[in-house]
Amino acid sequence: MTLIPITLTINGDLTQVAVHASQTLLEVLRYELRLIGTKQGCDKGDCGACTVLLDGEPVLGCLTLALSCAGRSVTTVESIPRADPLLESFDCHGAGQCGFCTPGMLMTAKGLLAKEKKPSRDSIRAAISGNLCRCTGYGPIVEAIAAVGEGTVQPATEEKLPPPLPSYGAPRK
Amino acid sequence: MSDRLIGKAGKRGDLIKRARGDTPFTDDLALPRMLHGKTLRCPHPHARIVSIDTSKALEIPGVIAVLTGRDLPERFGIIPWTPDEHALAIETARFVGDGVAAVAALDERTAVRGCDAIKVLYEVLPSAVDLDSAITRPEIGLSAKKDDNVSKAVDLAFGDVDGELAGSDVVLDGDYFFEGTAHVPIEPHCTLAQYDASGLLTVWSTTQVPHYLHRELSRVLRLSPTRIRVIQPPLGGAFGGKSEPFGHEFTAAKLAMVTGRPVKFLISREEEFYLHRGRHPMRLHFRLGAKSDGTLTAIDARNQIDGGAYSSFGLVTTYYSGQLLSLPTAARSYRFSSTRYFTNKPACGPKRGHGSVQPRFAFEVMLDRMAEKLKLDPIALRRKNAVGGNTHTINGMRVTSNGNLECLAKVEEASGWKERRGKLGFGRGLGVASSAYISGTNYPIYPNEMAQSSVQLKVDRSGVVTVFNGASEIGQGTDMLMATIVADELGLPLEAIRVVSADSDLCPVDLGAYSSRGTFMNGNACLTAARLVKEKLIAAVAAKLEVPETSVFVTRGALCVRGREGDAVPVEEAIQLAEAKFGALGAVGSYKTPPNLGGEYRGGTIGASPAYSFTAHVAEVKVDVETGVVEVVKVWCAHDCGKALLPTQVIGQIDGSVYMGVAEALFEEHLISPNGLHRGPNLLDYRIPTSLDVPQIHSMFVESLDPEGPHGAKEAGEGPLHSSIPAVANAIYDAVGVRLHALPFSPGRVLEALRQRKA
Numbered sequence: 011m012t013l014i015p016i017t018l019t020i021n022g023d024l025t026q027v028a029v030h031a032s033q034t035l036l037e038v039l040r041y042e043l044r045l046i047g048t049k050q051g052c053d054k055g056d057c058g059a060c061t062v063l064l065d066g067e068p069v070l071g072c073l074t075l076a077l078s079c080a081g082r083s084v085t086t087v088e089s090i091p092r093a094d095p096l097l098e099s100f101d102c103h104g105a106g107q108c109g110f111c112t113p114g115m116l117m118t119a120k121g122l123l124a125k126e127k128k129p130s131r132d133s134i135r136a137a138i139s140g141n142l143c144r145c146t147g148y149g150p151i152v153e154a155i156a157a158v159g160e161g162t163v164q165p166a167t168e169e170k171l172p173p174p175l176p177s178y179g180a181p182r183k
Numbered sequence: 184m185s186d187r188l189i190g191k192a193g194k195r196g197d198l199i200k201r202a203r204g205d206t207p208f209t210d211d212l213a214l215p216r217m218l219h220g221k222t223l224r225c226p227h228p229h230a231r232i233v234s235i236d237t238s239k240a241l242e243i244p245g246v247i248a249v250l251t252g253r254d255l256p257e258r259f260g261i262i263p264w265t266p267d268e269h270a271l272a273i274e275t276a277r278f279v280g281d282g283v284a285a286v287a288a289l290d291e292r293t294a295v296r297g298c299d300a301i302k303v304l305y306e307v308l309p310s311a312v313d314l315d316s317a318i319t320r321p322e323i324g325l326s327a328k329k330d331d332n333v334s335k336a337v338d339l340a341f342g343d344v345d346g347e348l349a350g351s352d353v354v355l356d357g358d359y360f361f362e363g364t365a366h367v368p369i370e371p372h373c374t375l376a377q378y379d380a381s382g383l384l385t386v387w388s389t390t391q392v393p394h395y396l397h398r399e400l401s402r403v404l405r406l407s408p409t410r411i412r413v414i415q416p417p418l419g420g421a422f423g424g425k426s427e428p429f430g431h432e433f434t435a436a437k438l439a440m441v442t443g444r445p446v447k448f449l450i451s452r453e454e455e456f457y458l459h460r461g462r463h464p465m466r467l468h469f470r471l472g473a474k475s476d477g478t479l480t481a482i483d484a485r486n487q488i489d490g491g492a493y494s495s496f497g498l499v500t501t502y503y504s505g506q507l508l509s510l511p512t513a514a515r516s517y518r519f520s521s522t523r524y525f526t527n528k529p530a531c532g533p534k535r536g537h538g539s540v541q542p543r544f545a546f547e548v549m550l551d552r553m554a555e556k557l558k559l560d561p562i563a564l565r566r567k568n569a570v571g572g573n574t575h576t577i578n579g580m581r582v583t584s585n586g587n588l589e590c591l592a593k594v595e596e597a598s599g600w601k602e603r604r605g606k607l608g609f610g611r612g613l614g615v616a617s618s619a620y621i622s623g624t625n626y627p628i629y630p631n632e633m634a635q636s637s638v639q640l641k642v643d644r645s646g647v648v649t650v651f652n653g654a655s656e657i658g659q660g661t662d663m664l665m666a667t668i669v670a671d672e673l674g675l676p677l678e679a680i681r682v683v684s685a686d687s688d689l690c691p692v693d694l695g696a697y698s699s700r701g702t703f704m705n706g707n708a709c710l711t712a713a714r715l716v717k718e719k720l721i722a723a724v725a726a727k728l729e730v731p732e733t734s735v736f737v738t739r740g741a742l743c744v745r746g747r748e749g750d751a752v753p754v755e756e757a758i759q760l761a762e763a764k765f766g767a768l769g770a771v772g773s774y775k776t777p778p779n780l781g782g783e784y785r786g787g788t789i790g791a792s793p794a795y796s797f798t799a800h801v802a803e804v805k806v807d808v809e810t811g812v813v814e815v816v817k818v819w820c821a822h823d824c825g826k827a828l829l830p831t832q833v834i835g836q837i838d839g840s841v842y843m844g845v846a847e848a849l850f851e852e853h854l855i856s857p858n859g860l861h862r863g864p865n866l867l868d869y870r871i872p873t874s875l876d877v878p879q880i881h882s883m884f885v886e887s888l889d890p891e892g893p894h895g896a897k898e899a900g901e902g903p904l905h906s907s908i909p910a911v912a913n914a915i916y917d918a919v920g921v922r923l924h925a926l927p928f929s930p931g932r933v934l935e936a937l938r939q940r941k942a
Contacts, residue, residue: 046211047204052452056866104831108658109201110419147842148874
């Protein structure tokens with residue numbers, strides 16, 4: 011099989027990679043570039059776990075040929091900063107249990123929130139209907155995304171340690 | 184201590200790491216020189232393997248090694264009495280999908296090409312691909328003795344069933360059918376094996392029973408357990424589908440040993456449906472007797488169980504199909520006769536609510552019918568026949584805490600049952616059901632006197648405590664729970680607690696994430712260990728301050744002295760004091776069930792548990808009589824989990840159980856064609872609900888404070904599923920007056936039932 015060099019932007023980084031014509035974006039991300047945040051659940055376009063953004067639009071990594079991404083911009087879950095309100099909201103709402111569908115959910119949510127600042131719950135349900143979750147029953151996921159739109163999530167801060175208490179007779183250095 | 188983290192809603196800690204790829208799942212792992220494995224699977228439901236020619240495969244550039252069944256001749260099976268599987272079939276393959284050869288290659292595509300190049304000559308044998316053929320054609324000989332197809336038969340009777348039935352005012356009969364369903368975790372099975380230069384085999388695998396995998400690897404590979412390390416990375420869902428050893432776990436290990444290179448097997452979504460081990464199809468015949476005042480007199484159940492090609496947990500499944508019918512609503516007498524048959528289909532096993540979800544459906548629908556016959560409210564009928572707390576069931580199971588009545592009251596109130604049932608107009612209705620489930624099983628799978636769950640704590644003088652925990656984090660939150668338990672006992676912040684779990688080299692044994700044992704058993708083990716460390720901290724602080732130990736207590740961040748509240752020793756300093764006094768700090772804790780929990784008869788320990796959870800459901804449905812489509816609009820579910828240690832996680836488990844139950848009620852069926860092929864081994868044809876298909880779920884918990892549970896807690900992961908299916912069935916009756924006897928309640932079945940009602 012011939013390798014074809016392509017250049018694409020991944021999470022803001024200009025990236026060169028040589029791909030086979032039949033390789034999917036998912037395979038290249040996970041197995042060539044080791045961006046393992048994006049998951050493979052079915053490799054058939056049915057489960058949505060491999061959702062990434064291609065030029066800002068949610069796409070299924072397993073149904074997108076890597077070659078077709080040449081010159082384009084791919085955003086994966088690794089681009090989301092630790093203190094992002096969406097991550098915080100997912101955690102607070104219990105919007106993930108095993109966490110395997112969560113990367114795809116997050117990317118779909120990112121795509122939606124970029125278009126609709128304050129999506130309705132119906133709009134969220136429709137947007138994530140291509141992302142299968144087997145743990146939560148979806149309710150907490152819908153609420154988590156809605157809370158970000160409604161601006162009711164505080165970005166994560168370092169957890170406050172309790173203030174040091176006065177010590178009684180403990181060893182002092 | 185006051186200011187406890189236990190009992191407060193909150194974040195999960197590990198979720199964000201999992202979601203962003205910081206915590207690797209099994210397929211996220213890669214090792215230098217790693218090979219990729221693939222299994223060649225039998226295309227016939229039942230066939231004798233005449234010959235296998237692997238030479239063409241080995242000629243393909245990039246194919247490194249090929250295995251056949253003869254390379255791994257040892258049998259295995261999760262139940263020690265029924266080891267009937269081979270890593271790869273040797274003489275006969277028993278279902279479409281049975282592994283017959285395995286290839287390791289430089290990449291997965293080459294491994295697939297290698298499989299395609301293997302020539303297997305089969306002699307096709309007569310097959311039984313449904314329950315009827317398994318029953319009527321014993322000559323197929325799928326049993327161990329080859330004289331019939333019976334996998335396991337259980338007959339148990341408690342009380343005078345025939346006498347009670349004869350003296351009953353009303354006796355009802357019902358036939359029910361539950362088609363099998365699959366677990367469908369979003370993460371497929373995956374195994375990575377490495378055999379290093381020192382002769383140590385390390386296996387990373389998507390298993391919820393790493394300890395049993397360790398044992399079986401040793402047996403099948405004929406390798407000392409001292410030369411095997413099993414690591415279970417976090418799982419992307421399991422639901423019972425990863426709770427026994429699988430063929431690819433052995434072939435990955437063997438190929439790693441043969442090639443001297445790491446080997447990974449990633450199971451495809453299609454293969455997932457053939458590995459299966461999902462919920463058993465069951466045909467259930469129930470007879471229920473009652474007095475006119477509503478006293479239930481007798482339950483007489485006869486169950487035929489379609490086990491698929493192998494035993495799996497079948498021995499236990501067969502017992503579970505009857506053993507849990509004595510809670511929470513009981514009759515004065517009861518018997519069941521269950522027979523599990525082998526068929527030439529993917530093997531069935533345990534799925535969330537092992538063996539007891541199917542009979543629960545039948546029984547709760549029978550109760551609804553009985554209530555109607557006796558002109559009683561279905562909730563009132565359940566109340567009248569409720570088994571209380573601190574008692575024994577008719578089949579000898581010890582019951583302590585019991586929040587059944589509170590669960591019923593909660594769903595009755597929340598759903599507006601009294602005001603709304605029967606009054607929503609044709610096409611809309613409410614249905615109720617209730618159930619009970621075990622919090623861990625009394626008996627380990629292989630008989631032994633050792634602990635079922637153990638934890639080791641290592642305390643660092645910096646204030647970090649590491650919990651080495653044999654238990655399996657499968658998404659349910661055990662890691663978080665153990666961290667929270669330790670943080671509370673020692674007054675430390677959560678971020679000071681690390682949990683290392685499910686690594687046979689690092690962690691003491693826990694038997695695995697099955698039978699809803701995590702919170703109860705692992706939680707108790709962890710609490711014991713944390714309290715031992717706490718005692719040392721208290722002793723060290725008391726000695727230093729020259730006060731009695733009884734006056735020292737732990738609060739968040741510090742140890743304080745009663746009566747001298749202004750003074751305190753920070754926990755880190757207390758740890759240093761204790762390390763100076765006692766040497767290196769650590770502790771172990773373990774949990775073993777108390778003796779004599781079950782009945783004194785063969786099988787009496789199956790279904791026996793140190794505690795039982797209780798659940799009640801009310802479902803509201805809308806039935807479209809033109810199309811037959813049932814929409815579950817709302818579900819109210821109240822679950823007695825003893826004490827909600829992590830409320831967000833408990834609600835998550837209830838939500839998830841309701842979701843999965845409603846999915847089984849409306850959509851899911853694991854159908855095998857007469858030729859043995861799965862009807863749709865993918866996520867479009869095997870339809871699991873999307874965000875547009877789920878009801879509004881109102882999950883509530885009841886806290887009955889179990890006397891033996893850690894801080895009073897019991898299970899929440901499996902129990903809440905049981906009553907969801909019959910609640911939907913009973914709601915459909917309330918809506919349109921038809922009883923559905925077979926699952927799932929598909930539009931075709933609903934229309935057919937409506938047609939019959941009109942006729």
